[in-house]
Amino acid sequence: TLRRHKGRTTVASLVERGGVQIARDDVVRDEPTNNIPDTIFTKLGMQLHRRNQHPIGILKNAIYDYFDTNYENKFVKFDDLCPIVSVKENFDDVLVPPDHVSRSYNDTYYIDPQTVLRCHTSAHQAEILSRGHRHFLVTGDVYRRDSIDSTHYPVFHQMEGVCVFSPEDWESSGKDGTAYAAEDLKKCLEGLARHLFGAVEMRWIDTYFPFTDPSFELEIYFKEKWLEVLGCGVTEQEILKRSGNSDNVAWAFGLGLERLAMVLFDIPDIRLFWSSDERFTSQFWEGQLGIKFKAFSKYPPCYKDMSFWINESFTENNLCEVIRGIAGDLVEEVTLIDNFTNKKGMTSHCYRIAYRSMERSLTDDEINDLQWNVREQVQSKLNVVLR
Numbered sequence: 001t002l003r004r005h006k007g008r009t010t011v012a013s014l015v016e017r018g019g020v021q022i023a024r025d026d027v028v029r030d031e032p033t034n035n036i037p038d039t040i041f042t043k044l045g046m047q048l049h050r051r052n053q054h055p056i057g058i059l060k061n062a063i064y065d066y067f068d069t070n071y072e073n074k075f076v077k078f079d080d081l082c083p084i085v086s087v088k089e090n091f092d093d094v095l096v097p098p099d100h101v102s103r104s105y106n107d108t109y110y111i112d113p114q115t116v117l118r119c120h121t122s123a124h125q126a127e128i129l130s131r132g133h134r135h136f137l138v139t140g141d142v143y144r145r146d147s148i149d150s151t152h153y154p155v156f157h158q159m160e161g162v163c164v165f166s167p168e169d170w171e172s173s174g175k176d177g178t179a180y181a182a183e184d185l186k187k188c189l190e191g192l193a194r195h196l197f198g199a200v201e202m203r204w205i206d207t208y209f210p211f212t213d214p215s216f217e218l219e220i221y222f223k224e225k226w227l228e229v230l231g232c233g234v235t236e237q238e239i240l241k242r243s244g245n246s247d248n249v250a251w252a253f254g255l256g257l258e259r260l261a262m263v264l265f266d267i268p269d270i271r272l273f274w275s276s277d278e279r280f281t282s283q284f285w286e287g288q289l290g291i292k293f294k295a296f297s298k299y300p301p302c303y304k305d306m307s308f309w310i311n312e313s314f315t316e317n318n319l320c321e322v323i324r325g326i327a328g329d330l331v332e333e334v335t336l337i338d339n340f341t342n343k344k345g346m347t348s349h350c351y352r353i354a355y356r357s358m359e360r361s362l363t364d365d366e367i368n369d370l371q372w373n374v375r376e377q378v379q380s381k382l383n384v385v386l387r
């Protein structure tokens with residue numbers, strides 16, 4: 001493969017990642033229109049959800065089983081759609097307003113101004129509906145600029161489910177289409193949670209999505225906290241109308257597969273899904289849902305604090321991206337621990353960075369090196385003033 005550095009070359013290099021071919025042009029990459037770092041780029045095509053021995057793949061197959069059994073194999077499955085999609089597919093087609101924050105370069109990875117790494121599997125809803133499908137599941141890797149902690153990672157996996165009803169489905173129920181679909185949706189997902197977990201504490205939260213109304217989130221009680229595992233709702237009529245379903249009603253959901261797998265297999269940190277350490281990978285077996293992960297290490301974390309005066313363009317996502325660019329999966333958590341504004345109106349933030357390897361002990365030298373690099377790049381790339 002051709003790789004170019006610096007220099008104003010216009011030759012794009014073709015890079016292939018697990019069947020995904022993309023033109024990669026280092027000139028374009030250096031423009032602000034492309035905000036995809038190498039740590040993310042190298043995840044394209046890994047497709048953890050298609051590995052039958054990996055917790056994400058095992059979970060996907062278990063959810064398939066639930067739908068096959070309860071819906072007589074009606075749900076058509078897609079798990080190999082390209083994660084590189086148009087802005088139209090990712091946002092416009094699911095009615096995300098033009099000024100919605102999720103469209104910003106701070107939240108989404110852009111390849112160019114019209115092309116993104118999908119930030120949700122909902123990016124495929126409209127197209128598949130337009131092709132005439134009425135029951136389907138879409139599984140895939142999704143990408144988001146986000147904060148750093150044990151339940152957030154910039155690449156994760158979602159499964160989308162869509163189910164379309166026609167008037168005859170709800171007319172005999174005495175309910176209107178929306179009420180019928182909302183009730184069916186909750187029943188379906190509660191059944192799925194029981195299929196996966198048996199007894200588990202869960203609760204529904206009302207929320208907002210541009211593409212559904214009403215909208216809900218399901219939370220599961222895990223390690224003394226409520227963990228959000230999915231978003232769902234009754235599909236906005238406009239989406240159905242555009243796809244030739246004017247008289248119909250539908251529900252849709254988007255599951256966070258890592259979140260569910262963390263609960264199911266007792267996996268304490270989301271970074272572990274990316275581990276190739278045999279002590280992780282060898283613990284899971286195709287088709288086996290009952291396995292509880294045995295932590296093979298509790299290496300000590302190391303905390304480093306860092307304070308700086310922010311500027312107007314400072315965002316926590318940018319900070320996290322810089323830190324991850326240097327420390328990769330050695331960074332476990334980034335937390336704002338102090339925040340104040342002085343009399344001159346200058347705002348100072350203090351962040352605590354937790355470094356910890358899942359696989360080994362880190363040396364003091366190694367951590368000091370990382371932290372030194374982080375300080376330097378935070379200063380130069382984010383234009384903040386270290387204190």
Ligand code: FA5
Binds near residue numbers: 154209212229233
């Ligand atoms: C969505 O992505 C909607 N597209 C879901 C949806 C589909 C709603 C269809 C209605 C109809 P949300 O941003 O809440 O919603 O993400 C869905 C799930 O992905 C979350 O509940 C969570 O389980 C998971 N998730 C979100 N961000 C992360 C992250 N950074 N790391 C790991 N999992 C995440």
Ligand code: MG
Binds near residue numbers: 213
């Ligand atoms: Mg509405």
